[in-house]
Amino acid sequence: MNKIKWMIFAILATALFVLAGCTEDNKADNGEKDTNTDSNEETAKVVNLYTSRHYDVDADLYEKFKEETGIEVNVVEGKGDELMERLDREGEATEADVFITADAGNLARLKEKGLTQAIESDVLSANIPEKLRDVDNEWFGLTKRARIIVYSKDRVDPENLSTYDTLTESEWQDRVLIRSSENIYNQSLMASFIELSGEEVAKEWATGIVNNMARDPQGGDTDQMKAIAAGEGDVAIVNTYYVGRLLNSENPEEVSVGEQLGVFFPNQDTTGTHINISGAAVTKHAKNVENAIKFIEFLSNVEAQEVFAEANNEYPVNESAKISETLQSWGEFKEQDINLTILGENNAKAIQLFNEVGWK
Numbered sequence: 001m002n003k004i005k006w007m008i009f010a011i012l013a014t015a016l017f018v019l020a021g022c023t024e025d026n027k028a029d030n031g032e033k034d035t036n037t038d039s040n041e042e043t044a045k046v047v048n049l050y051t052s053r054h055y056d057v058d059a060d061l062y063e064k065f066k067e068e069t070g071i072e073v074n075v076v077e078g079k080g081d082e083l084m085e086r087l088d089r090e091g092e093a094t095e096a097d098v099f100i101t102a103d104a105g106n107l108a109r110l111k112e113k114g115l116t117q118a119i120e121s122d123v124l125s126a127n128i129p130e131k132l133r134d135v136d137n138e139w140f141g142l143t144k145r146a147r148i149i150v151y152s153k154d155r156v157d158p159e160n161l162s163t164y165d166t167l168t169e170s171e172w173q174d175r176v177l178i179r180s181s182e183n184i185y186n187q188s189l190m191a192s193f194i195e196l197s198g199e200e201v202a203k204e205w206a207t208g209i210v211n212n213m214a215r216d217p218q219g220g221d222t223d224q225m226k227a228i229a230a231g232e233g234d235v236a237i238v239n240t241y242y243v244g245r246l247l248n249s250e251n252p253e254e255v256s257v258g259e260q261l262g263v264f265f266p267n268q269d270t271t272g273t274h275i276n277i278s279g280a281a282v283t284k285h286a287k288n289v290e291n292a293i294k295f296i297e298f299l300s301n302v303e304a305q306e307v308f309a310e311a312n313n314e315y316p317v318n319e320s321a322k323i324s325e326t327l328q329s330w331g332e333f334k335e336q337d338i339n340l341t342i343l344g345e346n347n348a349k350a351i352q353l354f355n356e357v358g359w360k
Contacts, residue, residue, distance in 0.1 A: 047291040051100040052080035057311035097286040102278040107139040108344020116281040127300040131339045141277035143314035145239045149264040168208020177224040177233035180217040181354035191346035207357045229257040244313025265333035272334040
C-alpha cells in the first residue's frame, strides 16, 4: 500500500513540475519578459544609429554619451540615400533607432516614406528653435549652416554683392560657380525661394543663374571654391562649414584657397540668408525609443552643441551655445524666417523648375 502511495506522490510531483514549465513557456510566448536576464539588460543599454555624418567629433560625442548614460551607441555609417533605402527595405526588422543626415529636405523624405515617428520631449522643445524642427516633431535639427556667397578677394568688390538675385545680372555672366541641381542643398535653396517669392520669381532666378554659370555644374562646394582660386569663376554659392574647413585645414594648399575667398551673407536687407541643418529622427520601428530620445536630447545640449561648432565650424541650433572663432569672425547675420519643413514640401516643385530651365 505504501508503495502505491509513493507512486501516486511521484506522479503528482512530476505533473506539477511539467505544469510549472509550461507556465513559464506561456509567459515567454505571450511576450512577458524576465527583467533579470542578461540579454534584456543589454538591450536596455544600447541605441542603434544610422548616420550619413562621418566626422571624428561625432564619434567623440557618442563616447561621451556612453560615459554619462551607460548607453552604447552602435553606429552604421553610409551615404544618406543608401541608408534611407536600407532602412526602408528592412522595415519592422530594422535595428536602427536613430537616423542622422544632412539637410531638412532629406529628413522630410524620411518622414514622407513613413520611416520616422513623432516624439515628445520638453528638452528638445527648449533646446531647438521651432523653425529648426519638424512641425509634427518627427525630426529635429542638430547643427546649422548658412548657404552663402563666397567671392574672389582679388577680382570682386563685395560692395557689388547684395542678394542671391544679384548673381543673375549681366555683370556676373560667365562668373558664377555652383554645383548640380541634383544636389539637395541647391534643391532646398530653391525650395526656400519658392516659399518666400513664389514659383515664377524662383524660376527666373534659376534661369539667370544658368545663364551666368562659368562652367557646367561639377563637384561639391569645396570644388567651387577651388575653382575660384584657379580663376575659373569669381563667385560661388556654398555652405559655410566648407569655408571653415578650408581655413582650418592641415593642408596648406587648402588654407591658401580659403584665404583667397571673402564671405558674404546675402539678402540681409530683405528675406535673409538661407539656412539648413543636419538633423536626427527616431525611426518608425525603433526598438529602443527611450534611449533614442535621450541620445538626441544629449546632442542638443550646450556642451555637445559647442563641440559640433568648434570642431566642424557648424552653427549650433541651441542658442545658448557659443560658436567657433572662425564663425565669429564672419559676424552675425539675418536668417530666412521659415520653418524648414517647407523645404521638404517644396522639394518636388524645386526639382521641376530646375529641369525646366536646364540646370544640369
